[in-house]
Amino acid sequence: MSFNLAKLLEKQKKNILELWMKNQLSDEGLREDLISNEELRSQSEELVSSIVANLGKSDVSNLDDESWSPVIEILGGIAITRARQGFSPRETGRFVFSLKEALLEVLQKEITNDPALLFQESVKINKLMDNLSIVTFETFIKGREEVILRQTDEIAEISTPVIRVWDGILALPIIGTLDSQRTQIVMENLLQEIVETGSSIAILDISGVPAVDSLVAQHLIKTVSATRLMGAECIISGIRPEIAQTVVHLGIDLSSIITKASLASALAYAFKSLKLEVRKQSLNTNHRQHG
């Protein structure tokens, strides 16, 4: 009589699921805060059914085979959801590995009189589950990478706001490193806003830029030139003392650009060139009017 692994596992499906659930629930890495037991059970059941159903009809050693794609799809779906929900790699790994333990345990119970057969079938299961684990990890990492990419986009978007500080005056605080891509976004936003608001003065505040090297300086100079072409004046503010000294030692010539130490002094300069005056209300004037 030839041994049929698929049939045996099909018969023991319920047992496998129970064992697996027990393994998962007893594991200390169980995250009840992230996934409910019912959900975990339904995920597990779906996966076990599809694996067992596939064992009968497809080649165990070749996961590239078309017939495995439903299993991989289910597993991939679970891995991606877990990556998004914030499961750790270890917890996701335990999910798959504890199924392997359950499968092997059932196999051991069923094949009692033929060690050679047990070994042969165990190797098969091992191989299959190892391959499935690799798939899980690949998908898990892909899911994480997607999260990171989305966050990078979000950061790029939120970190370059153009603020209208006064009628005709724009301010653009830059925080973080200024690379080519970032400069492009900054420049686009700034020029667009100049057109929309008809502003004549833009203040670029670099208090939040950790280091100004020649590439950053070059980007700043380009932004200033582009602003000038649009008919607006660009002031660079927030130059810290150590940055000023470093720029001088590097030999970068920023003398053609109006630079100020703080946003406040840049704003004062902007008011002056727009012929605006900010004054403290003085009681004296009142007094004189009456007297």
Next chain:
Amino acid sequence: MILSLSKDNIEVVREQDVVLLRNRVKEVAVKIKMGLLNQTKLITAASELVRNMLRYGNGGTCLIEVVSRGRDNGVRLTFSDQGPGIADIGQAMRDGFSTGKSLGLGLPGSKRLVNEFDIKSKVGEGTTVMILKWANG
């Protein structure tokens, strides 16, 4: 005699690694109590050289060392790449010279920012740049 107290190697292959390297250099500089001005100078010089390495040398490695000489502590950075190399170092060290479209201040500028600067290059084999900044130099 200069003693090397700790060593740390960082691979630089992507533009994102520039920020990583800068942060590592800053950590080391803070650890040996380097002043803010010298820190900024060192980090800026490192930033220039690592960008050069990425742009012209297709990436490479940076060795970060804490060194000591007598009572002085300092940070020594060695950038090595296997890029095309520099044919005329004298020309590359001149202000305003660039084969790319940059300002041409990277090499001469970083030399002015640090205490010791050494560059070796062989055409076809690669370039190694060493800089050293003392904590109170």
